[in-house]
Amino acid sequence: MSIEPPRSLRALTPAVHAWLPDGHDTWGLANCILITDQDSALLVDTPYTTDLTRHLLNLTAEVLPPGVAITTVVNTHGNGDHSYGNGVFTAAGAEVVSTDANSEHLCKEPSPAQLARLVAESDPDTPLGAYLHRHFSRYGDFGVSEAVPPTRTFNGRLDLAVGGVAVELIEVGPAHTAGDLIVNLPGEGVVCSGDVIFCEDHPVHWAGPLDEIHRAVQRVLACEPRIIVPGHGPVMTPADVAANAEYLLRIRDRIHASHAAGHPLAQAAAELIAAETNPRWGLTERLAILTALEYRVLDADTSPVDMISLVDLAARHAAPAPQTAKSPAL
Ligand SMILES: [Zn+2]
Structure with a gap:
Protein backbone atom coordinates (compact mmCIF):
# COMPACT_ATOMS: atom_id res chain seq x y z
CA MET A 1 0.00 0.00 0.00
CA SER A 2 1.47 3.35 -1.00
CA ILE A 3 1.46 6.45 1.17
CA GLU A 4 -0.39 9.57 0.07
CA PRO A 5 0.79 12.40 2.31
CA PRO A 6 -1.34 15.55 2.76
CA ARG A 7 -1.25 18.02 -0.11
CA SER A 8 -1.27 21.04 2.20
CA LEU A 9 -1.12 22.06 5.82
CA ARG A 10 -4.45 22.88 7.43
CA ALA A 11 -4.67 26.28 9.15
CA LEU A 12 -6.24 25.87 12.59
CA THR A 13 -5.43 29.46 13.63
CA PRO A 14 -3.16 32.06 11.99
CA ALA A 15 -0.27 30.70 14.10
CA VAL A 16 -1.08 26.97 14.03
CA HIS A 17 -1.00 24.69 10.96
CA ALA A 18 -1.50 20.94 11.06
CA TRP A 19 -0.10 18.20 8.80
CA LEU A 20 -2.88 15.62 8.97
CA PRO A 21 -2.11 12.47 6.96
CA ASP A 22 -4.95 10.04 6.33
CA GLY A 23 -3.83 7.24 8.59
CA HIS A 24 -7.23 5.64 9.03
CA ASP A 25 -7.12 1.89 9.66
CA THR A 26 -3.35 1.67 9.65
CA TRP A 27 -0.32 2.31 11.85
CA GLY A 28 2.34 5.00 11.67
CA ASP A 45 6.25 15.69 16.38
CA THR A 46 8.10 14.49 13.28
CA PRO A 47 6.97 11.88 10.71
CA TYR A 48 7.94 8.21 10.55
CA THR A 49 10.30 8.41 7.58
CA THR A 50 12.83 10.80 6.12
CA ASP A 51 10.79 11.04 2.88
CA LEU A 52 7.64 12.00 4.76
CA THR A 53 9.62 14.52 6.81
CA ARG A 54 10.97 16.15 3.66
CA HIS A 55 7.45 16.26 2.27
CA LEU A 56 6.28 18.02 5.43
CA LEU A 57 9.20 20.44 5.22
CA ASN A 58 8.25 21.40 1.66
CA LEU A 59 4.72 22.22 2.80
CA THR A 60 5.94 24.29 5.77
CA ALA A 61 7.84 26.47 3.30
CA GLU A 62 4.45 27.65 2.00
CA VAL A 63 3.50 28.85 5.49
CA LEU A 64 6.72 30.04 7.14
CA HIS A 82 6.36 10.78 16.18
CA SER A 83 10.14 11.06 16.29
CA TYR A 84 12.04 9.20 13.55
CA GLY A 85 12.11 12.44 11.51
CA ASN A 86 13.99 14.30 14.27
CA GLY A 87 17.34 13.97 12.55
CA VAL A 88 16.25 16.06 9.55
CA PHE A 89 15.84 19.00 11.95
CA THR A 90 18.81 18.41 14.26
CA ALA A 91 21.05 18.25 11.18
CA ALA A 92 19.97 21.84 10.53
CA GLY A 93 20.72 22.84 14.14
CA ALA A 94 17.27 22.50 15.73
CA GLU A 95 16.78 21.40 19.33
CA VAL A 96 14.44 18.52 20.20
CA VAL A 97 12.48 18.92 23.42
CA SER A 98 10.68 16.18 25.34
CA THR A 99 10.31 14.75 28.82
CA ASP A 100 13.06 12.85 30.60
CA ALA A 101 10.87 9.74 30.57
CA ASN A 102 10.27 10.01 26.80
CA SER A 103 13.97 10.26 26.19
CA GLU A 104 14.53 7.13 28.23
CA HIS A 105 11.63 5.31 26.54
CA LEU A 106 13.05 6.05 23.09
CA CYS A 107 16.11 4.00 24.03
CA LYS A 108 13.88 0.97 24.67
CA GLU A 109 12.05 1.11 21.34
CA PRO A 110 13.36 -0.84 18.38
CA SER A 111 15.64 1.38 16.29
CA PRO A 112 14.45 2.17 12.75
CA ALA A 113 16.99 -0.35 11.41
CA GLN A 114 15.81 -3.05 13.83
CA LEU A 115 12.17 -2.41 13.01
CA ALA A 116 12.81 -2.45 9.25
CA ARG A 117 14.70 -5.74 9.62
CA LEU A 118 11.94 -7.24 11.75
CA VAL A 119 9.35 -6.40 9.10
CA ALA A 120 11.50 -7.58 6.19
CA GLU A 121 12.48 -10.87 7.85
CA SER A 122 9.14 -11.77 9.44
CA ASP A 123 7.32 -14.76 7.98
CA PRO A 124 4.23 -13.50 6.11
CA ASP A 125 2.59 -16.86 6.74
CA THR A 126 2.39 -16.14 10.48
CA PRO A 127 -0.22 -13.76 11.96
CA LEU A 128 2.52 -11.39 13.20
CA GLY A 129 4.43 -11.45 9.91
CA ALA A 130 1.32 -10.84 7.82
CA TYR A 131 0.30 -8.00 10.13
CA LEU A 132 3.73 -6.33 10.05
CA HIS A 133 3.89 -6.56 6.26
CA ARG A 134 0.38 -5.18 5.93
CA HIS A 135 0.96 -2.13 8.14
CA PHE A 136 4.72 -1.41 8.16
CA SER A 137 6.38 -2.59 4.95
CA ARG A 138 5.24 0.63 3.21
CA TYR A 139 7.79 2.55 5.33
CA GLY A 140 10.76 0.64 3.90
CA ASP A 141 13.95 1.37 5.84
CA PHE A 142 12.53 4.65 7.24
CA GLY A 143 15.42 6.52 5.63
CA VAL A 144 17.30 6.48 8.91
CA SER A 145 18.96 3.71 10.90
CA GLU A 146 19.04 5.18 14.43
CA ALA A 147 16.52 7.36 16.26
CA VAL A 148 17.72 10.84 17.21
CA PRO A 149 16.83 11.42 20.88
CA PRO A 150 15.74 14.73 22.45
CA THR A 151 18.50 17.27 23.02
CA ARG A 152 16.66 19.03 25.86
CA THR A 153 14.47 17.28 28.44
CA PHE A 154 12.34 18.30 31.40
CA ASN A 155 10.05 16.96 34.11
CA GLY A 156 6.54 18.17 34.84
CA ARG A 157 6.15 21.33 32.82
CA LEU A 158 8.12 23.57 30.50
CA ASP A 159 6.90 26.90 29.14
CA LEU A 160 8.21 27.98 25.75
CA ALA A 161 7.26 30.79 23.40
CA VAL A 162 7.19 31.07 19.62
CA GLY A 163 7.40 34.85 19.30
CA GLY A 164 4.19 35.99 20.96
CA VAL A 165 2.61 32.50 21.03
CA ALA A 166 2.74 30.85 24.47
CA VAL A 167 3.55 27.12 24.29
CA GLU A 168 2.99 25.04 27.44
CA LEU A 169 4.49 21.56 27.52
CA ILE A 170 2.65 19.55 30.19
CA GLU A 171 3.82 16.06 31.15
CA VAL A 172 0.85 13.70 31.45
CA GLY A 173 2.61 10.32 31.39
CA PRO A 174 2.78 7.55 32.08
CA ALA A 175 -0.28 7.13 29.90
CA HIS A 176 0.15 6.13 26.22
CA THR A 177 3.87 5.64 26.94
CA ALA A 178 6.15 6.32 29.87
CA GLY A 179 6.46 10.09 29.58
CA ASP A 180 3.80 11.59 27.31
CA LEU A 181 3.41 15.33 27.10
CA ILE A 182 0.61 17.47 25.70
CA VAL A 183 1.17 20.84 24.06
CA ASN A 184 -1.23 23.54 25.24
CA LEU A 185 -1.48 26.75 23.23
CA PRO A 186 -3.74 28.78 25.55
CA GLY A 187 -3.82 31.88 23.37
CA GLU A 188 -4.85 29.80 20.34
CA GLY A 189 -7.39 27.53 22.04
CA VAL A 190 -5.52 24.48 20.74
CA VAL A 191 -4.11 21.40 22.48
CA CYS A 192 -1.93 18.82 20.70
CA HIS A 205 -1.38 2.18 24.39
CA TRP A 206 1.91 0.81 25.69
CA ALA A 207 2.03 2.00 29.30
CA GLY A 208 -1.50 2.50 30.61
CA PRO A 209 -3.50 1.39 32.45
CA LEU A 210 -6.72 2.91 31.13
CA ASP A 211 -7.25 4.95 34.30
CA GLU A 212 -4.02 6.78 33.48
CA ILE A 213 -5.07 7.38 29.88
CA HIS A 214 -8.37 8.73 31.17
CA ARG A 215 -6.56 11.03 33.60
CA ALA A 216 -4.39 12.35 30.76
CA VAL A 217 -7.46 12.96 28.57
CA GLN A 218 -9.07 14.88 31.43
CA ARG A 219 -5.91 17.00 31.61
CA VAL A 220 -6.39 17.85 27.94
CA LEU A 221 -9.95 18.98 28.63
CA ALA A 222 -8.83 20.99 31.68
CA CYS A 223 -6.88 23.24 29.28
CA GLU A 224 -10.30 24.25 27.88
CA PRO A 225 -9.26 24.11 24.20
CA PRO A 238 -14.03 19.12 23.34
CA ALA A 239 -17.27 17.11 23.05
CA ASP A 240 -15.45 14.51 20.92
CA VAL A 241 -12.73 14.26 23.55
CA ALA A 242 -15.23 13.97 26.41
CA ALA A 243 -16.90 11.08 24.55
CA ASN A 244 -13.47 9.50 24.12
CA ALA A 245 -12.89 9.74 27.88
CA GLU A 246 -16.19 7.97 28.59
CA TYR A 247 -15.28 5.28 26.07
CA LEU A 248 -12.03 4.59 27.94
CA LEU A 249 -13.89 4.00 31.20
CA ARG A 250 -16.43 1.77 29.47
CA ILE A 251 -13.81 -0.54 27.98
CA ARG A 252 -11.91 -0.52 31.29
CA ASP A 253 -15.05 -1.76 33.06
CA ARG A 254 -15.61 -4.49 30.48
CA ILE A 255 -12.05 -5.77 30.80
CA HIS A 256 -12.20 -5.73 34.59
CA ALA A 257 -15.48 -7.67 34.49
CA SER A 258 -13.90 -10.33 32.27
CA HIS A 259 -10.96 -10.58 34.66
CA ALA A 260 -13.24 -10.86 37.69
CA ALA A 261 -15.11 -13.66 35.89
CA GLY A 262 -11.83 -15.54 35.48
CA HIS A 263 -11.75 -15.33 31.69
CA PRO A 264 -8.31 -15.91 30.13
CA LEU A 265 -6.70 -12.98 28.31
CA ALA A 266 -7.47 -14.22 24.77
CA GLN A 267 -11.12 -14.75 25.67
CA ALA A 268 -11.37 -11.34 27.34
CA ALA A 269 -9.82 -9.68 24.30
CA ALA A 270 -12.25 -11.44 21.96
CA GLU A 271 -15.18 -10.45 24.17
CA LEU A 272 -14.11 -6.81 24.22
CA ILE A 273 -13.61 -6.73 20.45
CA ALA A 274 -17.07 -8.26 19.92
CA ALA A 275 -18.71 -5.82 22.35
CA GLU A 276 -16.93 -2.56 21.56
CA THR A 277 -16.17 -2.57 17.88
CA ASN A 278 -17.14 0.77 16.40
CA PRO A 279 -17.86 0.03 12.73
CA ARG A 280 -16.51 3.42 11.63
CA TRP A 281 -13.21 2.96 13.46
CA GLY A 282 -10.31 0.88 12.20
CA LEU A 283 -7.90 -1.49 13.94
CA THR A 284 -10.32 -3.21 16.33
CA GLU A 285 -7.59 -5.73 17.11
CA ARG A 286 -5.75 -3.08 19.13
CA LEU A 287 -8.35 -3.62 21.86
CA ALA A 288 -6.48 -6.88 22.55
CA ILE A 289 -3.41 -4.84 23.51
CA LEU A 290 -5.47 -2.69 25.88
CA THR A 291 -6.89 -5.86 27.41
CA ALA A 292 -3.38 -7.24 27.94
CA LEU A 293 -2.18 -4.03 29.61
CA GLU A 294 -5.19 -4.00 31.93
CA TYR A 295 -4.65 -7.69 32.80
CA ARG A 296 -1.01 -6.94 33.68
CA VAL A 297 -2.16 -4.45 36.30
CA LEU A 298 -4.92 -6.69 37.64
CA ASP A 299 -2.45 -9.59 37.85
CA ALA A 300 0.24 -7.37 39.46
CA ASP A 301 2.59 -8.30 36.60
CA THR A 302 5.51 -5.86 36.71
CA SER A 303 7.71 -7.56 34.11
CA PRO A 304 8.86 -5.29 31.22
CA VAL A 305 6.27 -4.75 28.47
CA ASP A 306 7.27 -6.55 25.27
CA MET A 307 5.85 -4.44 22.42
CA ILE A 308 6.37 -7.12 19.78
CA SER A 309 4.46 -9.76 21.73
CA LEU A 310 1.63 -7.23 22.18
CA VAL A 311 1.53 -6.59 18.42
CA ASP A 312 1.54 -10.37 17.93
CA LEU A 313 -1.49 -10.61 20.22
CA ALA A 314 -3.27 -7.91 18.19
CA ALA A 315 -2.34 -9.66 14.93
CA ARG A 316 -4.03 -12.83 16.18
CA HIS A 317 -7.25 -10.87 16.70
CA ALA A 318 -7.11 -8.95 13.40
CA ALA A 319 -9.67 -9.46 10.67
CA PRO A 320 -8.20 -10.74 7.39
CA ALA A 321 -6.75 -8.04 5.13
CA PRO A 322 -9.26 -6.80 2.54
CA GLN A 323 -8.74 -8.31 -0.90
CA THR A 324 -7.23 -5.75 -3.27
CA ALA A 325 -7.96 -7.72 -6.42
CA LYS A 326 -10.82 -10.03 -7.30
CA SER A 327 -10.02 -13.67 -7.64
CA PRO A 328 -10.63 -15.00 -11.12
CA ALA A 329 -13.99 -16.72 -11.49
CA LEU A 330 -13.74 -20.47 -11.40
ZN1 LIG B 1 1.43 7.40 17.06
Whole structure:
Protein backbone atom coordinates (compact mmCIF):
# COMPACT_ATOMS: atom_id res chain seq x y z
CA MET A 1 0.00 0.00 0.00
CA SER A 2 1.47 3.35 -1.00
CA ILE A 3 1.46 6.45 1.17
CA GLU A 4 -0.39 9.57 0.07
CA PRO A 5 0.79 12.40 2.31
CA PRO A 6 -1.34 15.55 2.76
CA ARG A 7 -1.25 18.02 -0.11
CA SER A 8 -1.27 21.04 2.20
CA LEU A 9 -1.12 22.06 5.82
CA ARG A 10 -4.45 22.88 7.43
CA ALA A 11 -4.67 26.28 9.15
CA LEU A 12 -6.24 25.87 12.59
CA THR A 13 -5.43 29.46 13.63
CA PRO A 14 -3.16 32.06 11.99
CA ALA A 15 -0.27 30.70 14.10
CA VAL A 16 -1.08 26.97 14.03
CA HIS A 17 -1.00 24.69 10.96
CA ALA A 18 -1.50 20.94 11.06
CA TRP A 19 -0.10 18.20 8.80
CA LEU A 20 -2.88 15.62 8.97
CA PRO A 21 -2.11 12.47 6.96
CA ASP A 22 -4.95 10.04 6.33
CA GLY A 23 -3.83 7.24 8.59
CA HIS A 24 -7.23 5.64 9.03
CA ASP A 25 -7.12 1.89 9.66
CA THR A 26 -3.35 1.67 9.65
CA TRP A 27 -0.32 2.31 11.85
CA GLY A 28 2.34 5.00 11.67
CA LEU A 29 0.84 8.06 9.94
CA ALA A 30 0.79 10.55 12.81
CA ASN A 31 -0.16 14.23 12.88
CA CYS A 32 2.46 17.00 13.10
CA ILE A 33 1.69 20.58 14.09
CA LEU A 34 3.57 23.72 13.06
CA ILE A 35 3.48 26.78 15.32
CA THR A 36 4.78 29.99 13.79
CA ASP A 37 5.25 33.66 14.48
CA GLN A 38 6.99 36.39 12.52
CA ASP A 39 10.51 35.17 13.19
CA SER A 40 10.42 31.72 14.76
CA ALA A 41 8.79 28.31 14.34
CA LEU A 42 8.26 25.14 16.38
CA LEU A 43 7.10 21.71 15.19
CA VAL A 44 5.19 19.22 17.36
CA ASP A 45 6.25 15.69 16.38
CA THR A 46 8.10 14.49 13.28
CA PRO A 47 6.97 11.88 10.71
CA TYR A 48 7.94 8.21 10.55
CA THR A 49 10.30 8.41 7.58
CA THR A 50 12.83 10.80 6.12
CA ASP A 51 10.79 11.04 2.88
CA LEU A 52 7.64 12.00 4.76
CA THR A 53 9.62 14.52 6.81
CA ARG A 54 10.97 16.15 3.66
CA HIS A 55 7.45 16.26 2.27
CA LEU A 56 6.28 18.02 5.43
CA LEU A 57 9.20 20.44 5.22
CA ASN A 58 8.25 21.40 1.66
CA LEU A 59 4.72 22.22 2.80
CA THR A 60 5.94 24.29 5.77
CA ALA A 61 7.84 26.47 3.30
CA GLU A 62 4.45 27.65 2.00
CA VAL A 63 3.50 28.85 5.49
CA LEU A 64 6.72 30.04 7.14
CA PRO A 65 7.71 33.71 6.77
CA PRO A 66 10.74 34.16 4.48
CA GLY A 67 13.98 33.25 6.20
CA VAL A 68 12.29 31.52 9.15
CA ALA A 69 13.23 27.90 9.92
CA ILE A 70 11.99 25.36 12.45
CA THR A 71 14.47 25.70 15.30
CA THR A 72 12.56 23.72 17.95
CA VAL A 73 10.96 20.28 17.65
CA VAL A 74 8.80 18.84 20.44
CA ASN A 75 8.20 15.08 20.70
CA THR A 76 4.91 14.29 22.46
CA HIS A 77 6.28 10.81 23.21
CA GLY A 78 8.97 8.37 22.20
CA ASN A 79 7.24 6.22 19.55
CA GLY A 80 9.02 6.28 16.20
CA ASP A 81 6.01 7.52 14.23
CA HIS A 82 6.36 10.78 16.18
CA SER A 83 10.14 11.06 16.29
CA TYR A 84 12.04 9.20 13.55
CA GLY A 85 12.11 12.44 11.51
CA ASN A 86 13.99 14.30 14.27
CA GLY A 87 17.34 13.97 12.55
CA VAL A 88 16.25 16.06 9.55
CA PHE A 89 15.84 19.00 11.95
CA THR A 90 18.81 18.41 14.26
CA ALA A 91 21.05 18.25 11.18
CA ALA A 92 19.97 21.84 10.53
CA GLY A 93 20.72 22.84 14.14
CA ALA A 94 17.27 22.50 15.73
CA GLU A 95 16.78 21.40 19.33
CA VAL A 96 14.44 18.52 20.20
CA VAL A 97 12.48 18.92 23.42
CA SER A 98 10.68 16.18 25.34
CA THR A 99 10.31 14.75 28.82
CA ASP A 100 13.06 12.85 30.60
CA ALA A 101 10.87 9.74 30.57
CA ASN A 102 10.27 10.01 26.80
CA SER A 103 13.97 10.26 26.19
CA GLU A 104 14.53 7.13 28.23
CA HIS A 105 11.63 5.31 26.54
CA LEU A 106 13.05 6.05 23.09
CA CYS A 107 16.11 4.00 24.03
CA LYS A 108 13.88 0.97 24.67
CA GLU A 109 12.05 1.11 21.34
CA PRO A 110 13.36 -0.84 18.38
CA SER A 111 15.64 1.38 16.29
CA PRO A 112 14.45 2.17 12.75
CA ALA A 113 16.99 -0.35 11.41
CA GLN A 114 15.81 -3.05 13.83
CA LEU A 115 12.17 -2.41 13.01
CA ALA A 116 12.81 -2.45 9.25
CA ARG A 117 14.70 -5.74 9.62
CA LEU A 118 11.94 -7.24 11.75
CA VAL A 119 9.35 -6.40 9.10
CA ALA A 120 11.50 -7.58 6.19
CA GLU A 121 12.48 -10.87 7.85
CA SER A 122 9.14 -11.77 9.44
CA ASP A 123 7.32 -14.76 7.98
CA PRO A 124 4.23 -13.50 6.11
CA ASP A 125 2.59 -16.86 6.74
CA THR A 126 2.39 -16.14 10.48
CA PRO A 127 -0.22 -13.76 11.96
CA LEU A 128 2.52 -11.39 13.20
CA GLY A 129 4.43 -11.45 9.91
CA ALA A 130 1.32 -10.84 7.82
CA TYR A 131 0.30 -8.00 10.13
CA LEU A 132 3.73 -6.33 10.05
CA HIS A 133 3.89 -6.56 6.26
CA ARG A 134 0.38 -5.18 5.93
CA HIS A 135 0.96 -2.13 8.14
CA PHE A 136 4.72 -1.41 8.16
CA SER A 137 6.38 -2.59 4.95
CA ARG A 138 5.24 0.63 3.21
CA TYR A 139 7.79 2.55 5.33
CA GLY A 140 10.76 0.64 3.90
CA ASP A 141 13.95 1.37 5.84
CA PHE A 142 12.53 4.65 7.24
CA GLY A 143 15.42 6.52 5.63
CA VAL A 144 17.30 6.48 8.91
CA SER A 145 18.96 3.71 10.90
CA GLU A 146 19.04 5.18 14.43
CA ALA A 147 16.52 7.36 16.26
CA VAL A 148 17.72 10.84 17.21
CA PRO A 149 16.83 11.42 20.88
CA PRO A 150 15.74 14.73 22.45
CA THR A 151 18.50 17.27 23.02
CA ARG A 152 16.66 19.03 25.86
CA THR A 153 14.47 17.28 28.44
CA PHE A 154 12.34 18.30 31.40
CA ASN A 155 10.05 16.96 34.11
CA GLY A 156 6.54 18.17 34.84
CA ARG A 157 6.15 21.33 32.82
CA LEU A 158 8.12 23.57 30.50
CA ASP A 159 6.90 26.90 29.14
CA LEU A 160 8.21 27.98 25.75
CA ALA A 161 7.26 30.79 23.40
CA VAL A 162 7.19 31.07 19.62
CA GLY A 163 7.40 34.85 19.30
CA GLY A 164 4.19 35.99 20.96
CA VAL A 165 2.61 32.50 21.03
CA ALA A 166 2.74 30.85 24.47
CA VAL A 167 3.55 27.12 24.29
CA GLU A 168 2.99 25.04 27.44
CA LEU A 169 4.49 21.56 27.52
CA ILE A 170 2.65 19.55 30.19
CA GLU A 171 3.82 16.06 31.15
CA VAL A 172 0.85 13.70 31.45
CA GLY A 173 2.61 10.32 31.39
CA PRO A 174 2.78 7.55 32.08
CA ALA A 175 -0.28 7.13 29.90
CA HIS A 176 0.15 6.13 26.22
CA THR A 177 3.87 5.64 26.94
CA ALA A 178 6.15 6.32 29.87
CA GLY A 179 6.46 10.09 29.58
CA ASP A 180 3.80 11.59 27.31
CA LEU A 181 3.41 15.33 27.10
CA ILE A 182 0.61 17.47 25.70
CA VAL A 183 1.17 20.84 24.06
CA ASN A 184 -1.23 23.54 25.24
CA LEU A 185 -1.48 26.75 23.23
CA PRO A 186 -3.74 28.78 25.55
CA GLY A 187 -3.82 31.88 23.37
CA GLU A 188 -4.85 29.80 20.34
CA GLY A 189 -7.39 27.53 22.04
CA VAL A 190 -5.52 24.48 20.74
CA VAL A 191 -4.11 21.40 22.48
CA CYS A 192 -1.93 18.82 20.70
CA SER A 193 -2.56 15.63 22.63
CA GLY A 194 -0.16 13.19 21.01
CA ASP A 195 -1.29 9.57 21.27
CA VAL A 196 -3.11 10.06 24.54
CA ILE A 197 -6.02 10.43 22.07
CA PHE A 198 -6.72 8.64 18.77
CA CYS A 199 -9.57 9.75 16.52
CA GLU A 200 -11.53 7.34 14.29
CA ASP A 201 -9.35 4.33 15.03
CA HIS A 202 -9.37 2.07 18.05
CA PRO A 203 -6.58 3.26 20.35
CA VAL A 204 -3.36 1.50 21.24
CA HIS A 205 -1.38 2.18 24.39
CA TRP A 206 1.91 0.81 25.69
CA ALA A 207 2.03 2.00 29.30
CA GLY A 208 -1.50 2.50 30.61
CA PRO A 209 -3.50 1.39 32.45
CA LEU A 210 -6.72 2.91 31.13
CA ASP A 211 -7.25 4.95 34.30
CA GLU A 212 -4.02 6.78 33.48
CA ILE A 213 -5.07 7.38 29.88
CA HIS A 214 -8.37 8.73 31.17
CA ARG A 215 -6.56 11.03 33.60
CA ALA A 216 -4.39 12.35 30.76
CA VAL A 217 -7.46 12.96 28.57
CA GLN A 218 -9.07 14.88 31.43
CA ARG A 219 -5.91 17.00 31.61
CA VAL A 220 -6.39 17.85 27.94
CA LEU A 221 -9.95 18.98 28.63
CA ALA A 222 -8.83 20.99 31.68
CA CYS A 223 -6.88 23.24 29.28
CA GLU A 224 -10.30 24.25 27.88
CA PRO A 225 -9.26 24.11 24.20
CA ARG A 226 -11.59 24.79 21.28
CA ILE A 227 -9.62 22.45 19.03
CA ILE A 228 -7.76 19.25 19.93
CA VAL A 229 -5.26 17.71 17.52
CA PRO A 230 -5.01 13.99 18.39
CA GLY A 231 -1.93 11.93 17.68
CA HIS A 232 -3.69 10.27 14.75
CA GLY A 233 -6.87 11.18 12.86
CA PRO A 234 -8.92 14.32 12.28
CA VAL A 235 -9.01 17.29 14.65
CA MET A 236 -11.57 17.06 17.46
CA THR A 237 -13.91 19.21 19.52
CA PRO A 238 -14.03 19.12 23.34
CA ALA A 239 -17.27 17.11 23.05
CA ASP A 240 -15.45 14.51 20.92
CA VAL A 241 -12.73 14.26 23.55
CA ALA A 242 -15.23 13.97 26.41
CA ALA A 243 -16.90 11.08 24.55
CA ASN A 244 -13.47 9.50 24.12
CA ALA A 245 -12.89 9.74 27.88
CA GLU A 246 -16.19 7.97 28.59
CA TYR A 247 -15.28 5.28 26.07
CA LEU A 248 -12.03 4.59 27.94
CA LEU A 249 -13.89 4.00 31.20
CA ARG A 250 -16.43 1.77 29.47
CA ILE A 251 -13.81 -0.54 27.98
CA ARG A 252 -11.91 -0.52 31.29
CA ASP A 253 -15.05 -1.76 33.06
CA ARG A 254 -15.61 -4.49 30.48
CA ILE A 255 -12.05 -5.77 30.80
CA HIS A 256 -12.20 -5.73 34.59
CA ALA A 257 -15.48 -7.67 34.49
CA SER A 258 -13.90 -10.33 32.27
CA HIS A 259 -10.96 -10.58 34.66
CA ALA A 260 -13.24 -10.86 37.69
CA ALA A 261 -15.11 -13.66 35.89
CA GLY A 262 -11.83 -15.54 35.48
CA HIS A 263 -11.75 -15.33 31.69
CA PRO A 264 -8.31 -15.91 30.13
CA LEU A 265 -6.70 -12.98 28.31
CA ALA A 266 -7.47 -14.22 24.77
CA GLN A 267 -11.12 -14.75 25.67
CA ALA A 268 -11.37 -11.34 27.34
CA ALA A 269 -9.82 -9.68 24.30
CA ALA A 270 -12.25 -11.44 21.96
CA GLU A 271 -15.18 -10.45 24.17
CA LEU A 272 -14.11 -6.81 24.22
CA ILE A 273 -13.61 -6.73 20.45
CA ALA A 274 -17.07 -8.26 19.92
CA ALA A 275 -18.71 -5.82 22.35
CA GLU A 276 -16.93 -2.56 21.56
CA THR A 277 -16.17 -2.57 17.88
CA ASN A 278 -17.14 0.77 16.40
CA PRO A 279 -17.86 0.03 12.73
CA ARG A 280 -16.51 3.42 11.63
CA TRP A 281 -13.21 2.96 13.46
CA GLY A 282 -10.31 0.88 12.20
CA LEU A 283 -7.90 -1.49 13.94
CA THR A 284 -10.32 -3.21 16.33
CA GLU A 285 -7.59 -5.73 17.11
CA ARG A 286 -5.75 -3.08 19.13
CA LEU A 287 -8.35 -3.62 21.86
CA ALA A 288 -6.48 -6.88 22.55
CA ILE A 289 -3.41 -4.84 23.51
CA LEU A 290 -5.47 -2.69 25.88
CA THR A 291 -6.89 -5.86 27.41
CA ALA A 292 -3.38 -7.24 27.94
CA LEU A 293 -2.18 -4.03 29.61
CA GLU A 294 -5.19 -4.00 31.93
CA TYR A 295 -4.65 -7.69 32.80
CA ARG A 296 -1.01 -6.94 33.68
CA VAL A 297 -2.16 -4.45 36.30
CA LEU A 298 -4.92 -6.69 37.64
CA ASP A 299 -2.45 -9.59 37.85
CA ALA A 300 0.24 -7.37 39.46
CA ASP A 301 2.59 -8.30 36.60
CA THR A 302 5.51 -5.86 36.71
CA SER A 303 7.71 -7.56 34.11
CA PRO A 304 8.86 -5.29 31.22
CA VAL A 305 6.27 -4.75 28.47
CA ASP A 306 7.27 -6.55 25.27
CA MET A 307 5.85 -4.44 22.42
CA ILE A 308 6.37 -7.12 19.78
CA SER A 309 4.46 -9.76 21.73
CA LEU A 310 1.63 -7.23 22.18
CA VAL A 311 1.53 -6.59 18.42
CA ASP A 312 1.54 -10.37 17.93
CA LEU A 313 -1.49 -10.61 20.22
CA ALA A 314 -3.27 -7.91 18.19
CA ALA A 315 -2.34 -9.66 14.93
CA ARG A 316 -4.03 -12.83 16.18
CA HIS A 317 -7.25 -10.87 16.70
CA ALA A 318 -7.11 -8.95 13.40
CA ALA A 319 -9.67 -9.46 10.67
CA PRO A 320 -8.20 -10.74 7.39
CA ALA A 321 -6.75 -8.04 5.13
CA PRO A 322 -9.26 -6.80 2.54
CA GLN A 323 -8.74 -8.31 -0.90
CA THR A 324 -7.23 -5.75 -3.27
CA ALA A 325 -7.96 -7.72 -6.42
CA LYS A 326 -10.82 -10.03 -7.30
CA SER A 327 -10.02 -13.67 -7.64
CA PRO A 328 -10.63 -15.00 -11.12
CA ALA A 329 -13.99 -16.72 -11.49
CA LEU A 330 -13.74 -20.47 -11.40
ZN1 LIG B 1 1.43 7.40 17.06
